[in-house]
Each structure stands twice: as C-alpha cells, then as structure tokens.
Amino acid sequence: MSFFEILRFAVGGVTANKLRSALTMLGILIGVGAVILLVAVGNGSAKQITDRIAAMGSSTVTVQSTSRGTTGGITLETAKALKDPVLAPNVKTVSPVINATSSTMTYQGSDHAVPQFIGTYPSYFAASNTPVGSGTAFTDEDLAQGRRLVVIGQTVAETLFPGTNPVGAEVTVSGALFTVIGVLDEKSSSSGFQDANDVVVAPLTAVQQVLTGYGPVNSVIVEATSAAKVTDAQAEVATILDQRLKVTPTTTGNSASSTPYRIQNAAQLLETQTQTASTFTVLLGAVAGISLLVGGIGITNIMLVTVTERTREIGIRKALGAPRRVILTQFLVEATMLSLIGGGLGVAMALIGSQFTIVGVKPVIVPSSIVLALGVSVAIGLFFGSVPASRAAGLRPIDALRYE
Amino acid sequence: MSALTGPKPVLDVRELTKVYGEGEAIVQALRGVSLLVTQGDYVAIMGSSGSGKSTLMNILGCLDVPSRGQYLLDGVDVSRLNENQLALIRNRRIGFVFQSFNLIPRTSAMANVELPLAYAGVKSAERRRRAMAALDRVGLADRADHQPNQLSGGQQQRVAVARALVTEPALVLADEPTGNLDSRSTDDVLAVFDQLSEAGRTIVLITHEPEVGDRAKRLIKLFDGQISSDVRQDGAPHGGRLEDQQTILMERLR
Numbered sequence: 001m002s003f004f005e006i007l008r009f010a011v012g013g014v015t016a017n018k019l020r021s022a023l024t025m026l027g028i029l030i031g032v033g034a035v036i037l038l039v040a041v042g043n044g045s046a047k048q049i050t051d052r053i054a055a056m057g058s059s060t061v062t063v064q065s066t067s068r069g070t071t072g073g074i075t076l077e078t079a080k081a082l083k084d085p086v087l088a089p090n091v092k093t094v095s096p097v098i099n100a101t102s103s104t105m106t107y108q109g110s111d112h113a114v115p116q117f118i119g120t121y122p123s124y125f126a127a128s129n130t131p132v133g134s135g136t137a138f139t140d141e142d143l144a145q146g147r148r149l150v151v152i153g154q155t156v157a158e159t160l161f162p163g164t165n166p167v168g169a170e171v172t173v174s175g176a177l178f179t180v181i182g183v184l185d186e187k188s189s190s191s192g193f194q195d196a197n198d199v200v201v202a203p204l205t206a207v208q209q210v211l212t213g214y215g216p217v218n219s220v221i222v223e224a225t226s227a228a229k230v231t232d233a234q235a236e237v238a239t240i241l242d243q244r245l246k247v248t249p250t251t252t253g254n255s256a257s258s259t260p261y262r263i264q265n266a267a268q269l270l271e272t273q274t275q276t277a278s279t280f281t282v283l284l285g286a287v288a289g290i291s292l293l294v295g296g297i298g299i300t301n302i303m304l305v306t307v308t309e310r311t312r313e314i315g316i317r318k319a320l321g322a323p324r325r326v327i328l329t330q331f332l333v334e335a336t337m338l339s340l341i342g343g344g345l346g347v348a349m350a351l352i353g354s355q356f357t358i359v360g361v362k363p364v365i366v367p368s369s370i371v372l373a374l375g376v377s378v379a380i381g382l383f384f385g386s387v388p389a390s391r392a393a394g395l396r397p398i399d400a401l402r403y404e
Numbered sequence: 405m406s407a408l409t410g411p412k413p414v415l416d417v418r419e420l421t422k423v424y425g426e427g428e429a430i431v432q433a434l435r436g437v438s439l440l441v442t443q444g445d446y447v448a449i450m451g452s453s454g455s456g457k458s459t460l461m462n463i464l465g466c467l468d469v470p471s472r473g474q475y476l477l478d479g480v481d482v483s484r485l486n487e488n489q490l491a492l493i494r495n496r497r498i499g500f501v502f503q504s505f506n507l508i509p510r511t512s513a514m515a516n517v518e519l520p521l522a523y524a525g526v527k528s529a530e531r532r533r534r535a536m537a538a539l540d541r542v543g544l545a546d547r548a549d550h551q552p553n554q555l556s557g558g559q560q561q562r563v564a565v566a567r568a569l570v571t572e573p574a575l576v577l578a579d580e581p582t583g584n585l586d587s588r589s590t591d592d593v594l595a596v597f598d599q600l601s602e603a604g605r606t607i608v609l610i611t612h613e614p615e616v617g618d619r620a621k622r623l624i625k626l627f628d629g630q631i632s633s634d635v636r637q638d639g640a641p642h643g644g645r646l647e648d649q650q651t652i653l654m655e656r657l658r
C-alpha cells in the first residue's frame with residue numbers, strides 16, 4: 001500500500017469524526033496561541049521599559065522632593081543653585097519641574113483635563129528627551145518674560161484640535177489665555193498607568209503666575225555633561241542639596257529621619273519598573289505554561305477518550321488484513337495532521353493577536369516561544385495519538401475488537 | 405460425496421482447546437475440537453448459544469489463537485506465522501463475516517467494502533468497481549454512500565458480507581451471516597454463498613436456522629465446546645432423513 005493511499009486514509013480518519021478532530025485542534029490551538037501571545041506580551045512590556053530607559057537618556061538625574069508640605073522641599077532657588085560651574089562642573093543643564101495637576105484646558109467650548117501640566121525651563125525638552133514635533137519650543141526669553149505659551153502632547157492635540165493644526169491657537173487654562181506654539185512628538189506610552197502623550201509643557205514662570213503660585217518645585221531634571229559623568233553629577237548635586245537644605249531655615253525636624261529629597265538617575269528610576277515588568281513576565285510565563293498544560297491535557301483527554309473506539313477500528317482493520325506498519329503510519333499521520341494544523345492555527349492566532357495592544361503593551365513575539373509551544377503541543381499530540389494506536393496495533397485482532 | 409476422496413484439506417484442526425479467563429472465572433470455550441475441511445466444502449456449524457461457535461470461527465479466521473492444539477491452514481501451521489504473514493492471509497485468503505458486523509463507523513458502506521482491497525494494494529478505480537459489484541450482489545448498490553449508523557441491522561450485515569466477498573477469497577468464514585435478515589434477504593445472501601460454493605470456494609458458516617444449515621453440504625453441531633455431530637448432507641433441502649437426524653440430535657443435546 002503506497003504512502004499516498006495511507007495519507008488518504010488518514011485524511012478520511014480526520015474528517016470522519018469532525019467534532020473530535022476540531023476539539024483536538026482547538027486544544028492545541030489554544031495551548032500554542034496562548035503561550036506565544038503571553039510570552040510576547042511579557043517580552044513587549046520588558047522591551048518597552050528598555051526603550052524607556054533609552055528614551056530618557058542615560059545622562060539625566062532626577063531630583064524629587066519628598067517633603068509633603070508646601071513649605072519644605074526644593075525651592076526654585078535651590079534648583080537654580082544646582083547649576084554651578086565650580087561646585088558642579090559635570091552638570092550641563094538644570095530644569096526645575098512643577099506640575100499643576102489636573103488643570104483643565106478649554107478650546108472653543110471643549111474641555112480637556114490635563115493630568116500633567118508641566119511648568120519648566122526650555123532645557124527640559126532635551127533633558128527629558130521630549131522633542132517638539134511641529135511648531136517650536138519656548139525660549140529662555142519667553143521664560144524670563146513669563147509668556148503664556150504652551151507646547152502640547154499628542155493626546156491633548158487630538159482631543160482639543162481634532163483634524164486641525166493647533167499651533168497658534170489660543171486656549172484657556174484656569175481662566176488664563178495661553179497660546180499653543182508647538183506639539184510634542186509622539187511618545188511610546190511607557191509606564192502603563194499614565195498616557196505619556198497627555199501632557200502640556202509651559203514656561204515655569206507662567207505656570208507659577210497663573211496656576212501654582214511660588215511654592216517649591218516637584219522635581220528637578222539635571223542633565224550631566226555626558227553619560228559617563230552621570231554618577232559624578234549625581235554626587236555633586238547631592239552635595240549641594242545637602243548644604244542647601246541644611247541651611248534653609250524652613251527645613252523642619254520631621255524629615256530628620258531621611259533626606260527631604262530623592263535623587264535617582266534614569267537607570268535607578270526605572271529599576272523598580274523593570275522589576276515589576278519581570279514579575280509580570282514571570283507571571284505571564286506561568287499562565288502560558290498552565291495554558292500549555294491545559295491544552296495538553298485537553299489533547300490527551302480527547303485522544304484517550306477515543307482510544308476505545310479507535311482500538312476497535314484498529315481491530316477491524318487488522319482483521320481485514322491491514323499490516324501493522326500501515327495502521328501505525330495512518331494513525332501517526334492523523335496525529336501529525338491534527339497537531340500541525342492546530343499548532344499552525346495557534347501560531348497564526350498569536351501572530352494576529354500580537355498586532356493588537358494588549359493591556360497597554362504592544363506584544364513582541366519571541367521566536368523561541370513559537371518553537372517551544374509548537375514543539376510541546378505537537379509532541380503531546382503525536383505521543384497520545386500514536387502510542388495507543390501502536391499498542392492497539394500490537395494486539396490480536398479479536399482482543400482489539402473486544403477492547404472496552 | 406466426492407469431498408471424502410480427492411480434494412486437499414484447507415482447514416485441519418487438531419484437538420483445539422480454548423480457555424478464557426483464569427482462576428475462578430475460567431471458561432472452557434472449546435474442549436478438544438478436531439476438524440478437517442477440504443477444498444470446495446460447504447460447512448454449516450450449529451449449536452446452542454455459548455457452545456463455542458464464534459470462538460472456533462475466530463481461531464479459524466486467524467483472529468485469535470487457541471490455548472492448545474494445532475491449526476493447519478492449507479497445510480501450514482498458523483502458529484509458526486509472523487504478524488505480516490498473518491495479515492497477508494487475513495487479507496488474501498480469508499473473507500470473514502463477523503457476528504456483530506464490525507463495520508468502521510462514520511465511513512460509508514462503499515469505503516468499508518473497499519477496505520480489504522485497499523490493503524491488498526488494488527488501485528482506486530478498480531477498487532470502486534469491485535466494491536460496487538459486491539454491494540450489488542447483496543442488493544445494496546443504492547446504499548453505497550450510507551454510513552453504518554444510517555443502515556438497518558440487516559443492511560449492515562449485508563455490507564459485512566459484501567466486504568468479506570469483495571476480495572474473492574478462497575475461504576469464506578461467516579459467523580451468523582443471516583442472523584438479522586428476513587427470509588428474502590436470507591435467500592439472497594445464501595444464493596451468493598451457493599454461487600461461491602459452486603465456484604469451488606470453501607465456505608464455513610455459523611447459523612441458528614435449520615433452513616440455512618440444510619443448504620450446506622456438511623453440518624457440524626457443537627455442544628459445550630465439543631463436536632457432537634458431523635453429518636454430510638446430500639444437498640437436498642429437506643430430506644426426511646435429515647429431519648429424523650435433527651430430532652435425534654436435539655434429544656442428544658438435552
């Protein structure tokens with residue numbers, strides 16, 4: 001009997017019981033698809049964080065105020081003092097940042113609550129790696145004059161100015177008129193909690209005047225002269241801050257237990273998030289493993305449930321004079337077809353699924369996960385498809401026919 | 405008749421014993437059956453339920469092996485044959501009709517009948533032609549595309565007969581091939597067996613119906629795993645002598 005004939009028998013076997021074949025393939029499909037996709041999501045979130053480290057630039061240091069009151073913390077004076085050619089030769093720029101949280105921006109009757117309304121220096125754009133896409137950034141001159149100008153993020157632009165060019169438009173923020181002079185480049189949404197494009201950047205002086213008043217700043221972004229000098233710059237900044245904050249009379253005793261500021265470079269800042277991401281990946285890996293297991297059990301189950309029926313069928317075939325080799329080949333080909341089609345569909349499903357953003361993460365397929373998932377499922381399919389068949393083919397026809 | 409002289413033996417069974425199970429649940433299905441069937445013979449086996457007819461038939465069909473005793477098929481000791489040789493014998497030499505049909509589920513009558521030919525390596529077109537002819541012979545040409553669960557018990561039985569005949573085997577072993585058939589279908593199937601017999605093929609069939617047994621050239625009765633009578637019949641459907649014999653036998657069975 002030619003292999004082609006056996007192949008036709010196998011196709012006949014697969015199509016004879018469509019429900020069983022479909023369920024087997026579904027089991028493999030889910031197992032393979034879930035593993036590939038979940039690993040891709042984990043990988044995608046890890047990759048996003050790496051990207052973000054790269055995006056933030058390895059040469060910046062962020063100083064955050066940890067005291068809660070309006071009195072303590074880093075004042076604008078302190079922030080300015082960080083740029084000192086003598087005491088801090090490795091500091092290139094200093095950008096104090098104040099955040100007027102939940103300000104509402106209005107344009108022609110439509111409102112938009114901006115979660116991050118940042119007041120800062122022009123150097124912020126370079127230091128925080130948020131380049132202006134269209135229009136311009138504000139200048140030192142604008143800062144000095146306290147001009148009411150804003151550069152808006154993509155989300156803000158899309159919400160308030162759908163289909164139109166926002167540059168030059170006049171918007172109202174808490175009753176004050178601001179002019180839009182630029183739109184930021186699209187940023188990858190990195191933290192997962194906040195839309196990095198839902199942001200407005202304005203001159204610090206204007207924000208203080210109109211929105212926040214002249215309290216301490218939220219944070220200071222310090223840019224070192226080069227990536228290699230980050231540690232030096234960090235130390236210099238720390239020294240200045242220690243001096244400054246000790247002599248400042250407003251510093252109260254309640255922050256004695258720790259320094260009233262926290263200083264982190266980009267890597268440190270993202271370390272926590274990287275840890276979170278790796279926990280996430282491990283978790284997803286576990287879920288993926290479980291789905292592979294469940295898929296495997298599903299396949300096993302269906303294959304085993306049909307053993308009785310198939311054993312009888314093998315008994316009939318043997319009684320009609322089918323050689324053992326032909327029976328084995330047929331059942332092996334059947335199992336291979338089911339596993340491969342199911343696995344292939346699973347891969348296809350994962351590839352399609354990875355085109356979508358899942359829980360704020362763009363999945364990135366890991367090729368080895370395809371190999372692993374496909375390998376394991378196909379192996380399970382082949383094993384449980386062919387082992388009972390091989391056992392049945394070894395029985396005497398009458399025993400196979402009586403099998404229960 | 406002539407069977408006693410010239411023709412060579414096809415089935416030669418010596419002191420065959422079959423024991424099922426072990427310990428308490430032990431069943432002696434066959435207790436020393438010896439039997440010689442020559443080429444072209446037409447043998448009917450009768451006997452009460454559980455007397456070991458199917459057990460004997462399965463052994464004759466090389467589907468099962470005896471616990472003790474020897475079985476020579478065409479002069480060859482079957483126990484010496486390997487797996488592949490047995491497969492070849494089941495495929496080429498023997499046409500077997502099961503008591504319980506044993507059709508492959510969810511597979512058309514046609515495909516079921518084609519199966520032995522496929523294993524014999526017959527080409528697809530030829531296979532279809534011969535399978536169709538075999539189905540036609542048992543009067544089921546119009547049911548060729550039906551699956552077993554779409555056929556009545558009698559129709560399934562006839563498909564099973566067609567499947568056994570399609571390879572034109574020299575030896576036909578049929579376990580109650582007319583068990584589920586009405587008298588007309590029974591006649592049809594028996595006519596097929598008669599034709600086969602006339603063509604010189606060896607036939608062994610099991611039956612519960614005396615009319616069926618009467619048509620055979622030789623009638624063997626099994627009782628409790630042993631041959632209780634072995635009578636050569638003259639082929640006349642209903643001879644008075646035969647009826648006498650049967651009553652005598654019935655009394656012996658009690």
Ligand SMILES: Nc1ncnc2c1ncn2[C@@H]1O[C@H](COP(=O)(O)OP(=O)(O)OP(=O)(O)O)[C@@H](O)[C@H]1O
Pocket residue numbers: 402424425431432433451452453454455456457458459460503
């Ligand atoms: N696989 C088995 N295991 C145990 N006992 C068996 C097995 N097959 C048959 N038997 C027993 O062997 C005896 C003979 O069975 P067999 O099937 O040969 O009977 P039979 O003559 O064909 O009966 P029927 O006319 O009802 O088909 C019975 O007592 C039966 O219970």
Ligand SMILES: [Mg+2]
Pocket residue numbers: 457458459503579
């Ligand atoms: Mg029986």
